[in-house]
Amino acid sequence: MATPIKDVILKENAPVTILFDKHIEFLRDYGKDDNNFEFGMTDYLRVSGMYWGLTALELLDQTHSSPQEEIVTYIKNCQDPETGGISACLGHDPHLLHTLSGVQILAMYDRLDAIDVEAVVKYVKSLQQPDGSFTGDKWGEVDTRFSFCAVATLSLLKRLDAVDVDNAVKFVESCMNFDGGFGSRPLSESHAGLIYCCLGFLSITHRLDLVKRDVLAWWLCERQLPSGGLNGRPEKLPDVCYSWWVLSSLTILGRLHWISGEKLKKFILACQDTETGGFADRPGDVPDPYHTVFGLAALSLLGQAEIKNVNPTYCMPQHVIDSMQLSPQILRD
Amino acid sequence: MGESSSDESDTTFQLYKDRREWKDVTPVPQDDGDQPIVAIDYTEQFKDVFDYFRAVLQSGEKSERALNLTKDAAALNPANYTVWQYRREILKALNKDLNEEMDFIEKIIVYNQPKNYQVWHHRKVLVEWLQDAAKEKYLTETVLAKDAKNYHAWQHRQWIIKTFNLYDGELEYIDSLISDDIRNNSAWNQRYFVVMGTTGFTEEVLNREIDYALSNIKVVTENESAWNYLRGVLLHDKCGLSRNKKVTEFCEELYNSGNRSPFLLALLVDMCSEQVSQGNEDPLYNLERAKNLCNELSEKYDTVRAKYWQFMAETIEKKSKKEESQVEAEN
Numbered sequence: 001m002a003t004p005i006k007d008v009i010l011k012e013n014a015p016v017t018i019l020f021d022k023h024i025e026f027l028r029d030y031g032k033d034d035n036n037f038e039f040g041m042t043d044y045l046r047v048s049g050m051y052w053g054l055t056a057l058e059l060l061d062q063t064h065s066s067p068q069e070e071i072v073t074y075i076k077n078c079q080d081p082e083t084g085g086i087s088a089c090l091g092h093d094p095h096l097l098h099t100l101s102g103v104q105i106l107a108m109y110d111r112l113d114a115i116d117v118e119a120v121v122k123y124v125k126s127l128q129q130p131d132g133s134f135t136g137d138k139w140g141e142v143d144t145r146f147s148f149c150a151v152a153t154l155s156l157l158k159r160l161d162a163v164d165v166d167n168a169v170k171f172v173e174s175c176m177n178f179d180g181g182f183g184s185r186p187l188s189e190s191h192a193g194l195i196y197c198c199l200g201f202l203s204i205t206h207r208l209d210l211v212k213r214d215v216l217a218w219w220l221c222e223r224q225l226p227s228g229g230l231n232g233r234p235e236k237l238p239d240v241c242y243s244w245w246v247l248s249s250l251t252i253l254g255r256l257h258w259i260s261g262e263k264l265k266k267f268i269l270a271c272q273d274t275e276t277g278g279f280a281d282r283p284g285d286v287p288d289p290y291h292t293v294f295g296l297a298a299l300s301l302l303g304q305a306e307i308k309n310v311n312p313t314y315c316m317p318q319h320v321i322d323s324m325q326l327s328p329q330i331l332r333d
Numbered sequence: 334m335g336e337s338s339s340d341e342s343d344t345t346f347q348l349y350k351d352r353r354e355w356k357d358v359t360p361v362p363q364d365d366g367d368q369p370i371v372a373i374d375y376t377e378q379f380k381d382v383f384d385y386f387r388a389v390l391q392s393g394e395k396s397e398r399a400l401n402l403t404k405d406a407a408a409l410n411p412a413n414y415t416v417w418q419y420r421r422e423i424l425k426a427l428n429k430d431l432n433e434e435m436d437f438i439e440k441i442i443v444y445n446q447p448k449n450y451q452v453w454h455h456r457k458v459l460v461e462w463l464q465d466a467a468k469e470k471y472l473t474e475t476v477l478a479k480d481a482k483n484y485h486a487w488q489h490r491q492w493i494i495k496t497f498n499l500y501d502g503e504l505e506y507i508d509s510l511i512s513d514d515i516r517n518n519s520a521w522n523q524r525y526f527v528v529m530g531t532t533g534f535t536e537e538v539l540n541r542e543i544d545y546a547l548s549n550i551k552v553v554t555e556n557e558s559a560w561n562y563l564r565g566v567l568l569h570d571k572c573g574l575s576r577n578k579k580v581t582e583f584c585e586e587l588y589n590s591g592n593r594s595p596f597l598l599a600l601l602v603d604m605c606s607e608q609v610s611q612g613n614e615d616p617l618y619n620l621e622r623a624k625n626l627c628n629e630l631s632e633k634y635d636t637v638r639a640k641y642w643q644f645m646a647e648t649i650e651k652k653s654k655k656e657e658s659q660v661e662a663e664n
Contacts (some may be wrong), residue, residue, distance in 0.1 A: 005555075045412075090363075091387060091390075092413075092414075092415045093414065093415045093418060095414065137414065139418060139454065139458070141450065141454050141457075177522070177525075178561075178568055179561050179565060183522075184484070184488060185488065185491070185492075187491065187522075187525070187526045187529060187530075188484075188487070188491060188522075189484070189487060189518065189519050189522040189523075191484065214648075217641075219561075221638050221641055222557060222638075224637055224638070233482065233518055233519075234516065234518040234557045234558050234561070235482075235516040235517070235557070235558065236482065255641075257640050258638060258640050258641040258644070259637070259638065259640075260637045260639075
């Protein structure tokens with residue numbers, strides 16, 4: 001039966017070094033380009049978009065050049081006075097995804113004082129369901145992504161005590177599959193992005209004891225393809241964002257060394273756009289801030305010297321996590 | 334992210350600001366603050382529709398024209414969850430025929446936005462309101478026919494099967510997907526979902542599922558999904574991974590035929606590991622064989638994961654020493 005493995009082939013002239021200055025230029029100018037219609041569509045993910053771009057700049061040690069005060073004011077204005085949640089953009093309804101992104105940016109700037117912290121806590125608390133799960137907004141979509149967003153947000157605000165953590169853990173545990181991975185809901189297919197969310201959740205709540213460590217780490221290693229890139233599920237194409245999700249998961253499990261870091265690095269570097277800067281999902285595709293931050297963060301975990309250390313649980317600069325005295329659980333030998 | 338697309342062709346689109354029936358409404362432009370951090374260049378149509386949408390949102394108007402406006406707004410930006418929320422509020426307020434809405438969202442899901450969280454959520458809420466899941470299997474099948482691994486479609490399908498107890502015929506459907514693409518991991522996962530939701534792994538079902546996995550492994554021996562499924566099924570075998578005769582005989586035969594699929598070797602390693610940690614001295618599944626297999630894997634058949642195989646060899650060796658010292662202590 002002709003069912004070859006899905007993968008890409010890296011071109012010989014693909015970039016092999018990090019295009020440092022190009023990326024800074026790309027991140028600074030993103031959205032300024034009048035022809036960039038794609039970005040015009042993205043008001044509904046603006047605050048998260050800002051988190052990707054600003055985190056990427058910080059990892060490149062370039063935060064000083066971004067208009068911090070304006071950003072802080074913008075996020076402050078996106079906090080909904082009624083529910084306490086943060087919306088993607090002024091005038092939209094609040095959502096847990098953007099609430100986390102907003103809190104992450106403010107934490108990075110040490111400006112959590114700008115928002116009503118207790119109101120955010122109240123908002124997150126209101127989204128927890130009787131089975132321990134969280135919905136993303138008041139309309140009730142349940143997903144393990146939101147379990148992560150909830151505890152990440154609360155831990156950055158030092159208010160993890162505000163929700164029923166044991167019950168939240170039970171729900172995440174119920175999403176563990178026979179292959180050791182996690183899906184969005186009980187018995188949903190294992191998916192690297194959701195595995196990251198669940199491991200991040202268990203790292204923050206210090207319950208990594210529940211994980212089938214080596215079974216899961218092996219499944220994660222199996223995501224590496226001959227090109228060096230990582231996919232998110234069996235038989236899918238490699239994608240730079242999975243470099244982050246798989247790699248951060250392996251780091252949390254203390255098994256980063258099980259894959260070939262060298263081959264992965266080659267794949268990630270090949271996804272850089274040599275003309276515009278930025279990283280794309282795969283070599284030759286259009287770059288965007290989302291794949292750029294995850295590409296840089298993955299390179300950071302692989303020990304790339306020019307990039308600041310990133311924390312595998314929060315996807316934030318390690319120095320921020322340290323200065324906040326947060327200590328998410330990481331398994332080590 | 335999708336392209337702008339409304340039902341009507343864009344050339345015939347009349348801007349809301351030019352429509353007589355909207356003269357009474359003052360559009361509300363996007364407020365990006367005094368100094369926008371990111372300049373956004375909207376198309377004229379996009380700006381027009383959303384300026385009016387914001388006006389309606391602010392005034393709380395729930396009318397036919399507002400419902401149509403949300404349709405245009407959703408078509409321009411289906412991922413904007415505020416639009417969908419407001420649309421549902423209008424549907425409720427006007428007591429609209431929800432079956433029409435089902436047809437509308439079905440078209441968007443199938444032709445436009447099969448990977449968008451908001452449209453699937455909208456569909457789910459409608460099914461809940463109607464308490465009617467008659468069309469859902471067909472809808473997900475249409476989407477999966479185009480992309481058999483669409484996570485949203487599988488999630489929706491699992492939800493309706495579980496909520497409305499629609500397990501009948503699901504194994505046959507999965508079978509057809511697996512015969513189309515034997516490596517379809519989503520379909521393999523769905524098989525597990527169905528067994529868990531119906532019979533559970535009774536002895537009979539366990540046997541049937543082992544046969545199913547093995548017969549598919551025989552067709553493509555380097556298929557991660559089928560091997561993973563086999564391991565998942567064996568979790569329910571009281572004798573463990575390494576004592577199911579059907580499985581061990583299959584594996585040994587495959588190995589002896591010269592097959593060196595990394596997944597076969599990996600299972601053999603784990604069988605050895607299980608026997609060693611139980612302190613048995615099995616002629617087939619022992620430390621020596623585990624070490625040889627790990628060597629072969631790290632040097633020849635799965636070099637990219639060499640570190641993992643070295644770790645496995647060391648772990649099994651440690652287990653065997655621990656067992657030895659325990660036996661000595663007992664003697």
